[in-house]
Amino acid sequence: MSENPQYRKIIHVDMDAFYASVEQLDNPDLxxxxxxVGGSEKRGVVSAASYEARKFGVKSAMSGLLAKQKCPQLIFVRPRYDRYKxxxxxxxxIFYDYTDLVEPLSLDEAYLDVxxxxxxxxxxxxxxQEIRDRIWDELELRASAGISVNKFLAKVASDINxxxxxxxxxxxxxxPFLEELSVNKFYGVGKVTAAKMHNLGIFTGMDLKKKTLEELVKLFGKSGNFYYNIVRGIHHSKVKPNRIRKSIAAERTxxxxxxxxIFMLEKLDKIAEELERRMIKSKTKGKTITLKIKYSDFTQQTRSKTITxxxxxxDDFMPIVKExxxxxxxxxxxRLLGISFGNLDTEKKEPVWVQLKFDF
Incomplete structure (x- = not known):
């Protein structure tokens, strides 16, 4: 940070085991x-797990079969997205009682500029603290929060406690926080990138900071510029109240x-009907159609085509899906098929964000 730092006050609120907590709220027996939530002991994938299940190593995106092996007493519950919404x-x-600058990331997390x-x-x-107390008092659900000068740091902080x-x-x-932070905990650094960093002797923010911008760009492409900045506390992305949707999808396990x-085409036809409904409801059109295929061994493949x-x-995109x-x-x-639209007509250039200086 510079001698005269310019910063904002950003909160990242993340609900704790949201889907599973809602199910436990509505059904005291749980x-x-x-x-x-999601899957079963034979099929499907876990969408969310309660903290009681996480103690056994059950986590989201895990197959129901593996989850049951890890936790034999695991209770599977069908998701109720309307209720979560x-x-x-x-x-x-509650958020809007404090600020209109709210950027939802999903049903269970959001950034707030306060x-x-x-x-x-x-x-x-x-x-x-007041927001978290109100969520508990009014809805009987728990939330965690991270607070800092930018979105990146707030997101990292919300996971700490x-x-x-x-x-x-x-x-x-x-x-000091960033220099000591393990690169595994840097938001935006996935397992593959973290492993590559480890192979290069980069284990902490301090290690990352020793690399020049040129070195990082050479090693990680465009992401190198991002890594160079965030380890120095530089992240100017603003909280976007009207967050632009990047894709719309529908899939089925x-x-x-x-x-x-032939059977796949029948299933894809039904999935396409649902996707069309979602596109029309959101008043959105797209140019890039992607077919998602997940095989019985859980490997995944995507095939895409962009049109003019x-x-x-x-009727317009199903022939492309078939192709x-x-x-x-x-x-x-x-075991799973999905269709998604990207390159939507809602995407546009981001405006430049100028930070202002306030007491923290």
Missing amino acids: RGKPVA EISTKIRE TENKKGNPSASMIA KPNGQKTISPEEVI FFENISSE EFIQKK LLYQDTLKNSV
Whole structure:
């Protein structure tokens, strides 16, 4: 950070095991027990796991079969997205009592810019605590929060004292915090990149900071510029109240694996109908159509095609989906199919964000 740092007050609120916690809220018999939302002990993938289940190593994106092996007493619950959305809306209403600068990332997390807020409270940490208290008092759900000078740091901080906790990284703490932070915990650094960094002797922010911008760009491409900046506490991305949607998708996991392309086309036709409904509802069109295929061995493949016109109707994009299906030989039986639209007509250039200086 510079001698005269310019910063904002950003809060990242992340609900604790949101889907599973809602299920435990609505069904007292599930409280205190290991719960997995989604999947089953034979099929599907876990969408969310309660903290009781996480103690056994159960986590999201894990197959239901493996989750059951790790936790034999695991209780599977079908997801109820309408209910999660209903509660998410109530949570956001609480956010809006403090600021209109709210950027939802999903149903269970959001960024808030409280640099200037409706309560006139100069302490972002106190606002975060008050929001978490209200979520518990009004909805009986727990949330964690991270508070700092930018979105990147707030996101990292929210994970430090989970569940039901919060962490503030003040301006003077930013650089020491980042230098000591393991690269595994840098938001935006995945497992593959972390492994590559480890092979290069980069284990902490301090190690990362020793690399020049030229070295990082050479090693990591465009991401190198991002890494160079964030380890120095530089991240100017603003909280976007009207977050631009990057893609719209629909997919389905099957009870039995499918090996016939004819049967796959039948399933894709139904998925396409759902995707068309979502596109029309969101008043969105797209140019890039992607077919997602997950095989019985859980390996995944995507095939995409970009066209010149924006489309949204099934009759227009289903022939492209069919073309993508037959584009290459399927290597195994299939357990999941999905179709998504990218390159949407909602995407546009981001405005330049100028930070202002306030007392933290």
